[in-house]
Amino acid sequence: MKPVRFDYARPADLAAAVALGGRGDAVVKFIAGGQSLGPMLNLRLVQPDLLVDITAIAELKRVDQTADALILGSCITHADIEDGRVPDVTGGAMRAVAAGIAYRAVRNRGTVGGSLAHADPSADWISALSALGAQAIVHGARGERRIAVESLMTGVFESGLEPGELLTGVEILRLSPSARWGYYKHCRKTGELAHAIGAYLDDPERGVCRAVIGATGTRPLVFGDAAALFGGGAPGGAIDRGFAERAMAAHGMADAIEQQIHFACLRRAVAQAHRA
Amino acid sequence: MTTVSLTINGRAVTAEAEPRMHLADFIRETQTLTGTHLGCEHGVCGACTVLVDGVPVRSCITYAVACSGASVTTVEGLDDDEIGKELRAAFTREHALQCGYCTPGMLMSARDLVVRAPDADEHAIRVAMSGNLCRCTGYVGIVRAIQSVIADRRARGIAAVPGAGRTALGPAGSGHGEAIAARVAAPAVTAAVVSREPAAVSESLADWQPQTRFARSFVVNHAVDAVWDFFADTGAVAVCLPGASVSGDTSARNVAGKMRIKVGPITAEFHGAAEIDRDPLTKSGTIQGSGRDRRSSSATRGVIRYRLLPQGDGATEVELDVGYRLTGPLAQFSRSDLVNDIASRLIAAFAQNVEARLSGTAATAPAAELNAGRLFFSVLAERIKTRLSHLFGRRDG
Numbered sequence: 001m002k003p004v005r006f007d008y009a010r011p012a013d014l015a016a017a018v019a020l021g022g023r024g025d026a027v028v029k030f031i032a033g034g035q036s037l038g039p040m041l042n043l044r045l046v047q048p049d050l051l052v053d054i055t056a057i058a059e060l061k062r063v064d065q066t067a068d069a070l071i072l073g074s075c076i077t078h079a080d081i082e083d084g085r086v087p088d089v090t091g092g093a094m095r096a097v098a099a100g101i102a103y104r105a106v107r108n109r110g111t112v113g114g115s116l117a118h119a120d121p122s123a124d125w126i127s128a129l130s131a132l133g134a135q136a137i138v139h140g141a142r143g144e145r146r147i148a149v150e151s152l153m154t155g156v157f158e159s160g161l162e163p164g165e166l167l168t169g170v171e172i173l174r175l176s177p178s179a180r181w182g183y184y185k186h187c188r189k190t191g192e193l194a195h196a197i198g199a200y201l202d203d204p205e206r207g208v209c210r211a212v213i214g215a216t217g218t219r220p221l222v223f224g225d226a227a228a229l230f231g232g233g234a235p236g237g238a239i240d241r242g243f244a245e246r247a248m249a250a251h252g253m254a255d256a257i258e259q260q261i262h263f264a265c266l267r268r269a270v271a272q273a274h275r276a
Numbered sequence: 277m278t279t280v281s282l283t284i285n286g287r288a289v290t291a292e293a294e295p296r297m298h299l300a301d302f303i304r305e306t307q308t309l310t311g312t313h314l315g316c317e318h319g320v321c322g323a324c325t326v327l328v329d330g331v332p333v334r335s336c337i338t339y340a341v342a343c344s345g346a347s348v349t350t351v352e353g354l355d356d357d358e359i360g361k362e363l364r365a366a367f368t369r370e371h372a373l374q375c376g377y378c379t380p381g382m383l384m385s386a387r388d389l390v391v392r393a394p395d396a397d398e399h400a401i402r403v404a405m406s407g408n409l410c411r412c413t414g415y416v417g418i419v420r421a422i423q424s425v426i427a428d429r430r431a432r433g434i435a436a437v438p439g440a441g442r443t444a445l446g447p448a449g450s451g452h453g454e455a456i457a458a459r460v461a462a463p464a465v466t467a468a469v470v471s472r473e474p475a476a477v478s479e480s481l482a483d484w485q486p487q488t489r490f491a492r493s494f495v496v497n498h499a500v501d502a503v504w505d506f507f508a509d510t511g512a513v514a515v516c517l518p519g520a521s522v523s524g525d526t527s528a529r530n531v532a533g534k535m536r537i538k539v540g541p542i543t544a545e546f547h548g549a550a551e552i553d554r555d556p557l558t559k560s561g562t563i564q565g566s567g568r569d570r571r572s573s574s575a576t577r578g579v580i581r582y583r584l585l586p587q588g589d590g591a592t593e594v595e596l597d598v599g600y601r602l603t604g605p606l607a608q609f610s611r612s613d614l615v616n617d618i619a620s621r622l623i624a625a626f627a628q629n630v631e632a633r634l635s636g637t638a639a640t641a642p643a644a645e646l647n648a649g650r651l652f653f654s655v656l657a658e659r660i661k662t663r664l665s666h667l668f669g670r671r672d673g
Contacts, residue, residue: 001317001336008278008295008341009458020458029541031342033447037541038337039318042298043605044572046541050458051295053342055450063445075446079331083439103407104388105325105332109447119540121614156617157540190406217613218620252620 003041010053014060014139014168020052022141022164030054030166032075033109035102036118060113060168063087071137071171074113082107089174090132093181093201097128100183103191116152117167119159122193126153127214128183130222131199134172140165150212150222176205180236182272184265185215196258198265200226200273202235209235211270213248213262221251229266236274239267278456280340284309285353293340299333299449300324302340303350311351311380315409322408325381326350328449331440332388338449345452351380359387359425366421374412382408386422394436396426486579486599490619493595494627498634500586503594504559506634507582510552516629518622522550529553535567539618544569544606546576559584574604596623 007026011017021028026049031037033055040046054060060075063086070089072081080086081098088095101107101115101124115125116136130150138145140162149170152159161167175181180202185194197214211226223229231240241263248259281290284307291306303309303326312335315323319337326335327349354360363386366372373379382405389404401422402415410418430436444451496503507513511526514533522533529552536545548567555561566577578600585593598619 002301003296005294006296007459008339008456010342010453010456012455016455034337034339034342035319035334038298038334038339039320040541040609041296042318042337043609045544045605045609047543047571048541051339052458053450053456055342055447056453056455061446061451073445075450077445077447079439079442079448080445083442085439085443085445103322104404105322105334105385105407106319108328108331108333109338109449111447121617155621156614157542190403215613218617252617 001042004044004047006048007050008053009050010056012056014057014166017052017054017057018139018141018164018166020050021166023050026050028052028164030117032060032111032114033077034114035106035110036114036120036123054166062169065089068174069171070174071169072112073169074117074167075111076113078102078107078110078112078115079104081112089172091175091177091179091181093132093175093183094128094172097124097183100124100185106191112170113167116149116170117159117161119153119155119157120193121153121156121217121219122195122197122215124185124194124197125149127197127199127212127220129170129172130214130220131183131201131210131212132172132175133201133208133210134170136167137169137171138165139168144168146171150220150224153219155218173206175201176203178205179203179208180273182269182274184268184272186261186265196262196265198262198267198269200266200269202226202273204235211266213244213251213266216248216251216253216262218252221247221253223247229270236270239263239270278341280344282340282343282345282452283347285349295339295341297340298336299326299328299338299340299343299348300335303335303348309350309352313377313380315377315381320409321378321381322385323378323381325384325408327353327384327388329442329444331442331448332385333448341453341456342447343449343452344454346449348449349384351383354383354387357387359390359429362425362428363387363390363421366425367418370417370421370424372413372417372421373410378408378410378412382410382418386418386425388440389422390425390429391437391440393426395430396423398423401426484577484579485601487601488615489597489599490616491595491597492619492623493593494623495587495591495593496627496631496634497591498631499590500559500584500592502634503584503592503630504556506630507561507584508554510550512633513630516626516633518625518629537618539614544572544574548576569604569606572605574602574606576600576602576606594627 009020028050029048030052055075060073062073064071065087078098078101081094112125115123134149135146136149136152147160154160182200184198186196187194194215199212201210209226211223213221227235229239230237244263245259277292280293293302300312300314303312313323315321317336319334324336325332328346363383385408401419510522510531514520514522519536522531524532532549534547546567546569550563550565553562560583563580568575581597583595587593
């Protein structure tokens with residue numbers, strides 16, 4: 001249970017990190033809190049030549065707030081969000097999601113950017129931030145670009161990041177005061193990675209109604225216009241089960257039990273949002 | 277080797293450590309502080325929990341070098357700690373331990389909870405302690421002990437401290453150390469895997485049970501006979517399977533080969549052998565194989581049964597029934613839902629390559645290893661019909 005030998009670098013700035021990430025002569029992995037990568041390294045499933053620790057880069061712990069958005073550096077931890085050490089623009093939605101990730105010891109090191117870049121389908125942020133319509137901010141040799149979180153993951157552990165590109169932050173749009181949010185995940189053991197996730201945001205003031213079925217074994221299933229889920233009825237009413245099932249089947253989720261569990265999570269997320 | 281300096285239980289320490297040395301080994305091996313226990317060593321059991329900059333951290337998946345300059349508290353550091361004393365008395369009173377292996381981690385997590393928890397709610401304590409596993413006590417005594425300490429302290433007017441008073445942002449333990457440059461020279465490339473003569477696949481399938489089974493099918497726009505003939509050439513088939521290659525006589529019943537799979541940061545290269553049986557009457561075949569990934573010491577054994585079904589329009593449906601068993605670290609890690617996605621991607625790429633080969637539009641170079649991000653999944657998504665997907669024995673992540 002010891003990793004293979006690797007070299008370790010801890011750059012002080014973004015440019016140095018991106019330069020190391022772009023090295024073609026070695027297998028290079030970025031590491032932040034290492035709460036997902038660490039187990040893989042210990043099991044020797046991942047055998048890098050060079051580990052680039054990005055947690056000394058001050059820019060990646062930044063918090064920028066504008067009138068309508070919040071930008072969190074990628075090295076902000078789940079516990080930072082849970083405890084309110086960073087501002088919240090989501091009416092408590094992100095704090096609640098953060099508090100439900102794994103265990104406190106993991107949340108004290110695991111980061112929001114690391115979770116997204118790792119692209120585990122069962123992790124929380126990829127589903128929650130997809131539902132919130134967040135943007136991932138990415139830096140590479142060619143400068144900065146943005147990727148919608150909902151299209152960041154391309155498959156299990158695979159993201160749209162190019163080799164050498166580093167996820168440096170996420171931008172979360174401010175929800176209206178009247179926005180409703182629901183998030184429900186199914187785990188057999190508290191704190192384990194989810195078996196199914198439902199996430200739902202209804203923010204009529206901004207004209208946004210989104211839903212996500214997550215922990216699908218691959219990319220999250222995103223309903224950019226979740227109003228369509230309600231079969232012509234008002235958002236928050238009964239979900240058109242056939243519509244959801246067809247969407248899941250088209251997403252590669254053919255098993256009836258799997259569909260049932262995911263549907264139940266979505267239904268509970270919607271109920272949670274419209275309960276108050 | 278790197279020089280790591282940090283503070284343990286209030287004492288400044290400096291020691292040489294390889295970058296791969298995790299904090300628990302650093303504490304135990306270089307400082308002989310063996311109170312910190314290692315259980316699972318991959319972040320599941322919580323036995324190795326220590327406080328870093330005042331908050332609990334799993335020291336088995338935190339590298340010592342990443343904590344340069346940080347302040348670490350181990351169970352030995354709770355000797356004179358007020359909460360530590362109260363917890364030890366409560367653990368003793370409530371029989372909150374038997375073998376004691378999990379206890380150091382339990383005490384560290386419990387101490388953090390005693391600081392932060394607003395009240396002694398049993399459910400909240402159970403949720404908060406769920407990352408620490410105990411195989412002896414059934415948790416009742418542990419929960420009761422923690423409840424009593426929290427209730428007692430709140431009754432004495434000691435308020436909860438949200439976030440345990442932490443103000444810094446980012447991973448606990450980070451942000452103190454100096455920058456460290458990578459070594460100037462390129463790191464040594466991992467030694468190439470030496471291929472060994474593969475063992476024959478001789479065991480009977482009669483009493484072998486796969487751990488996981490799934491079925492898939494895809495359609496090729498060519499007649500059954502053409503597809504059947506194509507499948508006879510194992511070498512040509514392997515070229516279509518991303519990451520696969522075979523050596524020796526590729527028309528023989530027994531072939532040797534390897535399969536390289538890349539999934540995100542994980543790469544595995546299985547070297548092994550396969551035995552192929554074909555029945556021309558039913559246009560069906562069986563491929564049973566086994567292989568070993570020497571980097572991760574994982575092994576797999578599996579059977580693929582295929583059947584070719586003519587479609588009305590001169591096309592052929594290829595039905596696949598795949599059963600396999602995976603052992604070693606990859607199995608410990610893998611979750612069947614993830615395997616489904618990988619299998620889907622592999623088969624999609626395979627179907628696309630077979631189609632291209634039969635149409636004469638493909639180069640004969642072997643397909644590169646599976647690299648999901650680069651696969652054009654959508655092209656074939658409509659044609660791939662998932663017939664069945666069982667979820668067996670999913671594991672914790």
